[in-house]
Amino acid sequence: MSNGDPYVYPGTNVLKNLFNEQDKSKLDTREQIVTAIALDDLRKNPVKGEFDGSHLKEIHKRIFEKIYPFAGQNRTINLSKVEPVLGGKSVKYGKAEFLDEMLGEYTKPLKTFKWDDNNKAAAAKVFGQIMAKVWQAHAFREGNTRTTSVFMHQYASERGFDLDRSVTARYPSETRDIFAKATVGDLRELTNMLVEARETALERNHPTIGHLGEEAGQVLKLMGKPPIAIPSVGENVRGQVLATSYKNVLVAQGRDVKAVALANFDKAPANNDRINIVVKEPVKTIEQDNKPQEKSNKTRTVKVAPPKSKNHDRGR
Secondary structure, rough: OOOOOEEEEEOOOOOOOOOOOOOHHHHHHHHHHHHHHHHHHHHOOOOOOOOOOHHHHHHHHHHHHOOOOOOOOOOOOOOOOOOOOOOOOOOOOOOOHHHHHHHHHHHHHHOOOOOOHHHHHHHHHHHHHHHHHHHHHHHOOOOOOHHHHHHHHHHHHOOOOOOOHHOOOOOOHHHHHHHHHHHOOOOOOHHHHHHHHHHHHHOOOOOOEOOOOOHHHHHHHOOOOEEEOOOOOOOOEEEEEEEEEOEEEEEOOOEEEEEEEEOOOOOOOOOOOEEEEEOOOOOOOOOOEEEEOOOOOOOOOOOOOOOOOOOOOOOO
């Protein structure tokens, strides 16, 4: 980074922060805790905006406002950083005095962009180019990758092409490297990551009980996408909790997996808990979502689509 950095405590590389914490290791730990809470809140209560520079700044503010005094503000210094993935060169980050203009230009294509599930690779390449430009502007002194990722996911969700966060957030440092490569025209890994994130999101869209939570989706994928049985009211379910997915609990009962409505429990069970309950509240299916609930007297089994083969190379 630049010499004479006004964002750090004199004689250190520790960013000035609202805790006045000058031990980098302790600050990193505090930052992880605070930003994890903020990121979870952003998933539940996303920033409202036009997906422009102001929108990006508000996301940054929401993530870091309890840590850094510069949250939501453009940096005032120019940046450079040695990037091993670029052969030791730095990304050509935006100049501080032109950041607003750059963000305006780089986010403009989002107004007309359309994702195409029939040609995911082509759509991912275009979308990746846009997001790489937003990241390259590097509008903030710290937290650009996390802010760009939230911006990207919120845009995708609002435009109807959810991207699975477990894919894009698998390795934060890897995501940064992928963006860095994309700024010099190497979009292969970014494109592959976005395609995989989209495919994973689609696979987690269960035909009967709806969208599966990230953890539940991963567990079922590891199990080879077994059928999920929906027990009837009055049925006794005994087994081990695999995961909780929104309003349902997935339970392994022998070789079967059963979805039990969370409303049957006084409190949400933890993974691996052993349970033994009689079903009183039925699972609310997609078809019943807007209809009066009917209590069936027969267990139904629904098959999750088998995993799609991944023939693309992530190039990791």
